[in-house]
Amino acid sequence: ATQQQQSAIKGAKVLMVGAGGIGCELLKTLALSGFEDIHIIDMDTIEVSNLNRQFLFRRSHVGQSKAKVARDAVLRFRPNINIRSYHANVKNPEFDVDFFKQFDVVLNGLDNLDARRHVNRLCLAADVPLVESGTTGFLGQVTVHIKGKTECYECQTKPAPKTYPVCTITSTPTKFVHCIVWAKDLLFAKLFGDKNQDNDLNVRSNNSASSSKETEDVFERSEDEDIEQYGRKIYDHVFGSNIEAALSNEETWKNRRRPRPIYSKDVLPESLTQQNGSTQNCSVTDGDLMVSAMPSLGLKNPQELWGLTQNSLVFIEALKLFFAKRKKEIGHLTFDKDDQLAVEFVTAAANIRAESFGIPLHSLFEAKGIAGNIVHAVATTNAIIAGLIVIEAIKVLKKDVDKFRMTYCLEHPSKKLLLMPIEPYEPNPACYVCSETPLVLEINTRKSKLRDLVDKIVKTKLGMNLPLIMHGNSLLYEVGDDLDDIMVANYNANLEKYLSELPSPILNGSILTVEDLQQELSCKINVKHRFFSEILNPVLNSVWFLIILPSTFPKLFHFTESRNQDGLSLDIILGFSNVTIRRVLTMFETGRRLTHPLLILFCHREEFDEEKEPEGMVLSGWTPSPATNGESASTSNNENPVDVTESSSGSEPASKKRRLSETEASNHKKETENVESEDDDIMEVENPMMVSKKKIRVE
Amino acid sequence: MSNPQDDKPIDQEQEAHVILKVKSQDGDEVLFKNKKSAPLKKLMYVYCDRRGLKLDAFAFIFNGARIGGLETPDELDMEDGDVIDACRAMSGGLRANQRQWSYMLFDHNGL
Numbered sequence: 173a174t175q176q177q178q179s180a181i182k183g184a185k186v187l188m189v190g191a192g193g194i195g196c197e198l199l200k201t202l203a204l205s206g207f208e209d210i211h212i213i214d215m216d217t218i219e220v221s222n223l224n225r226q227f228l229f230r231r232s233h234v235g236q237s238k239a240k241v242a243r244d245a246v247l248r249f250r251p252n253i254n255i256r257s258y259h260a261n262v263k264n265p266e267f268d269v270d271f272f273k274q275f276d277v278v279l280n281g282l283d284n285l286d287a288r289r290h291v292n293r294l295c296l297a298a299d300v301p302l303v304e305s306g307t308t309g310f311l312g313q314v315t316v317h318i319k320g321k322t323e324c325y326e327c328q329t330k331p332a333p334k335t336y337p338v339c340t341i342t343s344t345p346t347k348f349v350h351c352i353v354w355a356k357d358l359l360f361a362k363l364f365g366d367k368n369q370d371n372d373l374n375v376r377s378n379n380s381a382s383s384s385k386e387t388e389d390v391f392e393r394s395e396d397e398d399i400e401q402y403g404r405k406i407y408d409h410v411f412g413s414n415i416e417a418a419l420s421n422e423e424t425w426k427n428r429r430r431p432r433p434i435y436s437k438d439v440l441p442e443s444l445t446q447q448n449g450s451t452q453n454c455s456v457t458d459g460d461l462m463v464s465a466m467p468s469l470g471l472k473n474p475q476e477l478w479g480l481t482q483n484s485l486v487f488i489e490a491l492k493l494f495f496a497k498r499k500k501e502i503g504h505l506t507f508d509k510d511d512q513l514a515v516e517f518v519t520a521a522a523n524i525r526a527e528s529f530g531i532p533l534h535s536l537f538e539a540k541g542i543a544g545n546i547v548h549a550v551a552t553t554n555a556i557i558a559g560l561i562v563i564e565a566i567k568v569l570k571k572d573v574d575k576f577r578m579t580y581c582l583e584h585p586s587k588k589l590l591l592m593p594i595e596p597y598e599p600n601p602a603c604y605v606c607s608e609t610p611l612v613l614e615i616n617t618r619k620s621k622l623r624d625l626v627d628k629i630v631k632t633k634l635g636m637n638l639p640l641i642m643h644g645n646s647l648l649y650e651v652g653d654d655l656d657d658i659m660v661a662n663y664n665a666n667l668e669k670y671l672s673e674l675p676s677p678i679l680n681g682s683i684l685t686v687e688d689l690q691q692e693l694s695c696k697i698n699v700k701h702r703f704f705s706e707i708l709n710p711v712l713n714s715v716w717f718l719i720i721l722p723s724t725f726p727k728l729f730h731f732t733e734s735r736n737q738d739g740l741s742l743d744i745i746l747g748f749s750n751v752t753i754r755r756v757l758t759m760f761e762t763g764r765r766l767t768h769p770l771l772i773l774f775c776h777r778e779e780f781d782e783e784k785e786p787e788g789m790v791l792s793g794w795t796p797s798p799a800t801n802g803e804s805a806s807t808s809n810n811e812n813p814v815d816v817t818e819s820s821s822g823s824e825p826a827s828k829k830r831r832l833s834e835t836e837a838s839n840h841k842k843e844t845e846n847v848e849s850e851d852d853d854i855m856e857v858e859n860p861m862m863v864s865k866k867k868i869r870v871e
Numbered sequence: 872m873s874n875p876q877d878d879k880p881i882d883q884e885q886e887a888h889v890i891l892k893v894k895s896q897d898g899d900e901v902l903f904k905n906k907k908s909a910p911l912k913k914l915m916y917v918y919c920d921r922r923g924l925k926l927d928a929f930a931f932i933f934n935g936a937r938i939g940g941l942e943t944p945d946e947l948d949m950e951d952g953d954v955i956d957a958c959r960a961m962s963g964g965l966r967a968n969q970r971q972w973s974y975m976l977f978d979h980n981g982l
Contacts, residue, residue, distance in 0.1 A: 285962055308961040311896050315960075328930070328960075580930075580958040584898030592956060595936050 180569040185209040187275040189262050189291055191238040193549055194281030194305055196226040197558035199242050203250040205562050214239040215261040225551035263290050263637055269692050272298035277568050279561050280304045289635040292325035296606055297692030301568045303561050307553045314560040315578040316596055327600035343418050344428060345529050352542045355521035356507045359410060362391055364494060364505035403491040407436040411524050431529045439484045463497050463513045465489035474536040483523040490517035509544030518543055553581060610696035615789040617671040617678055617701045622649060633791055636688040643684050646676040889944045892954045893918050905944055912940030929957040
């Protein structure tokens, strides 16, 4: 067996994508395991910060190509093997399907989702096995992807960091990180960032509608207003009255610790003017990033924990310094972890908020780590992962399909093991990349331009590099080098047109073919026009009851059906949720007759919610979730997604909402067999992560 | 919060449920009580929910195999105290502009 293994390794031609943390370890392990033909692609150059863990590089190499230096370093102890390096982006057109076809296996050591998706598609198109990997801190994993045998990289959605549950940040923080996010992304952005950007800083309370006008103005500083006064006003607003406003919402605090409003007069001396002098003469440095509030307050150690008063002083002082020293930048500042003053301000603000909510305080150093999302890379993890990649690669070369494993690294042992091997999964039949399942795009075809479709969906969500869009036989859009000017002008003109006004109009029910020739990926998109009638607006935005009498039921259906041909979708007209309409349709199709009046409660929102669906379009099917049933699928389509908070009371309205849209009269429930009784299947016994230890029943 | 099981005899309730431990890669443990005949998707959903992550952010692993949402504790022969491991795929890379998962909070729109 070993001889067979040796010959498999010797004869193999492998492609490594990425020569960074994993890549260095991988290349070394491959070379020492006997691989003799290795190609490396990496577009990066070596930086000083790489040197602590990417052992093939030395200080003298800083600035040079990673792929090339790694090759040279390995050739020094394995001079007789063939290594080829490419200092290029793997997404470049030269790395096409034919390029990938020459390899027996592709090994990924990448650092971003985009490139991983691209490589995955090329491997699928070229039918080359892919061994995928990734690490962060102590954690990591290795997976094997072989077309038709195991799932592809995109069969499971990969969580892309985006935003956060807004209500946890704005009103119910339970961890220090929530306070940091609040201070960094809300407060800091509000005070020093783009004023025009929407901001959830103000706590939503019951009477927010009435108070929203005046709260807007708190953050405006009039020309002659004293900075300290302004700082105190902000302080009192965000840590005092905002908290108090939130407290008035009793429902929120039933199962939570109530926060304590903090006002500046309680923690700070009446006037800080004596320190004004120091403000003037401190920080005579010229660099903006060097301005600091700490020296004037006598704070030196960034690892020291500040108390409430110190934090409050830093808050006011940092705010003052921003206005005194960096006034020009205000309005377009974004948080940067290397910006000392910004870090001080965010640390102080987060700590004051943490104090208010009874969350343990953190030092500047810790806060900086959290705010900058710094997770330290661990060289050992990379080495372990690289070893696992080689083990899997050898299995792939020996075609030991049954022995493939995907392995996760654990930080704490499970069954005394730190590695957890799992049998690879079957391909997901609903995956749009490796199967032919069409996607569904809900979009307002009269208000969206082709450019929106290309930018927001095809490039961003589908991750296509050189897309081509076809509707029927007509080509609507294409990117490539070999296009003539007339075509380019034509496509550019198309980009600015509304979908419904294109040469070949995209309307409700249109089927688009979107292809990427480089990735050899083609998928179909079924377009569903989402129409919003201004007349129906007040009706559809509220909760309504609809009683369907047995005698009107068939007529009702005909009504909706005839309207449907106008290009409106069925559920829009009556404000049904998808689930309800599906059930009604099933009843109709199976020839069931209503024997009792049917009561439908619905709350419906048809227009794209700017907060939840900022792009004004919804693509479904591209992130298939294995564990969803009909209900949750419909949730993503046209109702507010379940508003997740970390406590029972917070999720109450959401669950009510869901019920509303799905509740039918009990007689209906009996008629549809597939309605399962949803109660008490699961119950959370104890949750150490939650503040309230209360038992929570999950709907 | 009311529990509709309350009026049933206790032994029957114990019979019907199994207590499972969901353990994450960093050692966090959460206990769940799940009906033996109920699909595990809800447990998975609630767990992701609590961690502030999308529904399929985690792979739930039991006895070396991933659990599908439709499987039930009965089908998997789960007993009280059994551990389900929740693992996440890491994407690596330590560029300053990239957020790392430990402190990432996620968007719920896809649920």
